[in-house]
Amino acid sequence: MATVIARVLPGCRRRGFGTALYEKGLDRARVLGARVVETCVPAANEDGVRFAEARGFREVDRYVLDGETDLWIDLRLESPVGG
Numbered sequence: 001m002a003t004v005i006a007r008v009l010p011g012c013r014r015r016g017f018g019t020a021l022y023e024k025g026l027d028r029a030r031v032l033g034a035r036v037v038e039t040c041v042p043a044a045n046e047d048g049v050r051f052a053e054a055r056g057f058r059e060v061d062r063y064v065l066d067g068e069t070d071l072w073i074d075l076r077l078e079s080p081v082g083g
Contacts, residue, residue: 001035001038006051022051038077042073043073044070057075058077059073059074
């Protein structure tokens with residue numbers, strides 16, 4: 001399993017930076033033999049959630065960290081090899 005996070009600031013989104021970061025991370029995960037790739041996204045980052053879902057990630061959990069108020073979403077991409 002590998003975790004890939006491609007965080008792009010709002011003012012820099014929709015310019016291909018996230019895609020480039022994601023693809024580089026996914027390529028590295030493949031080299032390492034990961035059969036499952038996960039990511040986590042703040043629920044308030046709707047662009048990030050859509051980005052992950054558009055690439056085949058599916059939600060597996062929602063949670064708030066102890067002492068915090070922000071909702072996070074964990075997403076998983078099964079069998080990323082060759083994808």
